Amino acid sequence: ETGVTQSPTHLIKTRGQQVTLRCSSQSGHNTVSWYQQALGQGPQFIFQYYREEENGRGNFPPRFSGLQFPNYSSELNVNALELDDSALYLCASSPSTTRGGKNEQFFGPGTRLTVL
Amino acid sequence: KQEVTQIPAALSVPEGENLVLNCSFTDSAIYNLQWFRQDPGKGLTSLLLIQSSQREQTSGRLNASLDKSSGRSTLYIAASQPGDSATYLCAVTGANSKLTFGKGITLSVRP
Numbered sequence: 001e002t003g004v005t006q007s008p009t010h011l012i013k014t015r016g017q018q019v020t021l022r023c024s025s026q027s028g029h030n031t032v033s034w035y036q037q038a039l040g041q042g043p044q045f046i047f048q049y050y051r052e053e054e055n056g057r058g059n060f061p062p063r064f065s066g067l068q069f070p071n072y073s074s075e076l077n078v079n080a081l082e083l084d085d086s087a088l089y090l091c092a093s094s095p096s097t098t099r100g101g102k103n104e105q106f107f108g109p110g111t112r113l114t115v116l
Numbered sequence: 117k118q119e120v121t122q123i124p125a126a127l128s129v130p131e132g133e134n135l136v137l138n139c140s141f142t143d144s145a146i147y148n149l150q151w152f153r154q155d156p157g158k159g160l161t162s163l164l165l166i167q168s169s170q171r172e173q174t175s176g177r178l179n180a181s182l183d184k185s186s187g188r189s190t191l192y193i194a195a196s197q198p199g200d201s202a203t204y205l206c207a208v209t210g211a212n213s214k215l216t217f218g219k220g221i222t223l224s225v226r227p
Contacts, residue, residue: 006159033214042120042205042217043160056213090159092215104150105215107160 002027004093004108012114013081021076021111023091031055032074033105034066035090043090049074050096078113086115118143118210122218129196130226137191137221139206144184146208151180151191154203154220163204164191196225 005024013019025032031050035043045058049068063079072093078085089112092105119142129135139149148167152160164173164180166189172181177194189206203222207215 004159035215040219042207042219043215045214045216048213058214088157092160104148104162104165106162107152109159112157 004091004106006089006091006108006111008111009109010112010114012116014116015081015083017081018077018079019081019113021078021089021091021113023074023076023093023108025072025074025091025093026106029093029095029106030072031094031096031103032068032072033092033094034074034076035092036060036085037088037090037110038084039087046076081115083115086113088112118146118208118216120206120208120216120218122204122206122221124221125219126222126224128224128226131196131198133196133225135193135196135223137193137204137206137223139189139191139218141187141189141208141216143210144187146184146210148209149180149182149189150207150209150215151178151189152205152207154205156203160205196223198225198227201225 007022033048034046037043047057048055052068065077068074088110090110092107094103094105121140151163166182179192182189203220205220207217
């Protein structure tokens with residue numbers, strides 16, 4: 001059974017650019033959540049996708065957007081990058097038989113984004 | 117708004133010691149609580165999940181308890197080893213499906 005994978009591992013961008021991060025969920029999981037973890041902090045919830053629809057969003061501006069595909073993989077897009085967007089971006093998947101995604105979440109290794 | 121607190125931020129113990137990591141949360145309306153381990157620069161590894169109806173869960177040398185009414189959880193690590201050195205995070209799942217995390221406790225186990 002393949003776990004949650006994320007790509008790329010590391011990324012360096014400059015302020016104002018756009019970035020796309022990718023996540024493949026664990027086999028059998030239909031719910032994907034994205035989190036941002038700044039250095040020395042706990043992860044902060046960005047949003048969750050359940051069966052290709054957004055199912056909850058944290059306190060992040062609209063320039064953070066996402067997609068979930070029919071195979072349940074997901075993308076996180078960030079436009080107009082700011083220096084404070086530098087962080088570890090974590091993707092988590094979970095199985096869910098109902099909308100809500102309250103089951104155990106399994107995390108990928110993360111993408112380290114540096115904005116210069 | 118749910119807030120999760122983990123104190124202290126860092127802990128250093130000699131190998132072999134039994135230890136307890138504490139976690140508190142402000143809103144008792146949770147669906148579950150998870151304990152995670154994070155190695156430097158890496159993702160999160162789920163250690164234990166406790167559903168809101170449960171009182172504790174055990175896995176090997178780890179035991180986690182949950183007191184939902186008082187908003188507290190503890191992670192007990194028996195016979196600590198240098199390989200246990202990592203940051204331990206607790207997180208609760210609320211009605212909006214999101215995990216709310218504490219800042220973590222960085223544990224160092226000295227040989």
